[in-house]
Amino acid sequence: MRILITGAQGQLGHALQQALSGEDLVLKDLPAFDLTRPDSEAQIVAARPSAILHVGAYTNVDGAEREPDRAMLVNAQGTTMVARAAATVNARLIYLSTDYVFDGTKSTPYREEDMPHPINVYGQSKREGEIAALAGCPNTLVVRTAWLYGYAGNNFVKTIMRLATEKPFLDVVGDQRGCPTNADDLALVLKDLVKTDLRGICHVTNTGDCTWHEFAEAIVNRMDLSIPVRPITTAQAGRLARRPAYSVLAPGRLAAVRALLPHWQDALARFMKEAPHPASC
Numbered sequence: 001m002r003i004l005i006t007g008a009q010g011q012l013g014h015a016l017q018q019a020l021s022g023e024d025l026v027l028k029d030l031p032a033f034d035l036t037r038p039d040s041e042a043q044i045v046a047a048r049p050s051a052i053l054h055v056g057a058y059t060n061v062d063g064a065e066r067e068p069d070r071a072m073l074v075n076a077q078g079t080t081m082v083a084r085a086a087a088t089v090n091a092r093l094i095y096l097s098t099d100y101v102f103d104g105t106k107s108t109p110y111r112e113e114d115m116p117h118p119i120n121v122y123g124q125s126k127r128e129g130e131i132a133a134l135a136g137c138p139n140t141l142v143v144r145t146a147w148l149y150g151y152a153g154n155n156f157v158k159t160i161m162r163l164a165t166e167k168p169f170l171d172v173v174g175d176q177r178g179c180p181t182n183a184d185d186l187a188l189v190l191k192d193l194v195k196t197d198l199r200g201i202c203h204v205t206n207t208g209d210c211t212w213h214e215f216a217e218a219i220v221n222r223m224d225l226s227i228p229v230r231p232i233t234t235a236q237a238g239r240l241a242r243r244p245a246y247s248v249l250a251p252g253r254l255a256a257v258r259a260l261l262p263h264w265q266d267a268l269a270r271f272m273k274e275a276p277h278p279a280s281c
């Protein structure tokens with residue numbers, strides 16, 4: 001099966017390359033493949049994939065507030081082109097989206113049929129991407145995930161592992177709740193989903209939920225360090241982009257096609273066993 005991956009050099013892209021290593025992969029990423037350039041559509045059509053994992057995106061949540069036009073161009077208009085190319089070659093399209101399409105006002109897990117209402121530019125641009133993907137290609141599945149970490153690139157787990165060896169204490173946001181997700185686990189689900197004909201929207205995260213503070217505490221505990229991890233509020237953190245206070249995703253549709261992912265604590269333990277300790281780098 002020829003599978004084209006956009007954003008192939010990002011953290012999920014790397015995990016997908018490993019999970020799909022037996023397949024005929026076409027890897028696309030900057031600089032040769034640029035979602036802001038019209039030739040990206042022709043590049044996809046020329047490769048004639050039977051499936052596209054559209055992972056490439058503008059993913060800097062605070063950066064999107066500073067350059068909203070670029071975030072929209074990459075995540076919304078870029079996805080319109082990818083969807084058009086997918087439809088042209090009759091490919092299955094899987095578009096990666098985010099828990100940040102929700103506003104966080106619920107206190108029970110968000111289901112696939114809940115109405116999105118993004119509260120920051122990144123979330124808006126990804127929601128526009130969802131609409132473009134679903135409208136532009138008949139065989140589309142939107143996979144929403146959350147709080148992703150993998151071996152490639154920077155992420156929360158790697159940052160906490162590094163800071164825990166450098167600082168006397170850590171202050172971490174304790175009033176946002178979500179689902180940390182291991183990119184390797186997600187990649188295995190995507191490997192399965194690409195071969196189904198499930199369409200529409202599907203939530204995929206590791207099971208269980210926590211706050212960023214609880215997540216950081218779990219990381220530090222696994223490092224056998226005893227530095228204090230103190231909860232702070234979103235207001236105290238003073239980030240540029242607003243973030244949902246509660247963005248736990250309910251894996252409603254996944255349960256019908258495959259086993260749910262392991263608990264986030266189990267996924268974190270596996271990741272940290274393999275990840276190089278920052279002090280030894």
Ligand SMILES: NC(=O)c1ccc[n+]([C@@H]2O[C@H](COP(=O)([O-])OP(=O)(O)OC[C@H]3O[C@@H](n4cnc5c(N)ncnc54)[C@H](OP(=O)(O)O)[C@@H]3O)[C@@H](O)[C@H]2O)c1
Binds near residue numbers: 008146
């Ligand atoms: N990370 C999370 O916590 C999270 C949570 C929920 C959903 N998601 C979604 O999951 C997907 C994968 O996320 P990730 O964490 O793997 O992201 P990532 O590491 O930032 O990877 C995204 C990739 O897309 C590339 N890209 C950026 N702009 C592009 C453009 N104009 N044209 C072509 N490629 C471009 C990036 O290249 P450069 O690195 O050179 O910019 C990077 O290789 C994304 O769609 C994201 O929205 C992520």
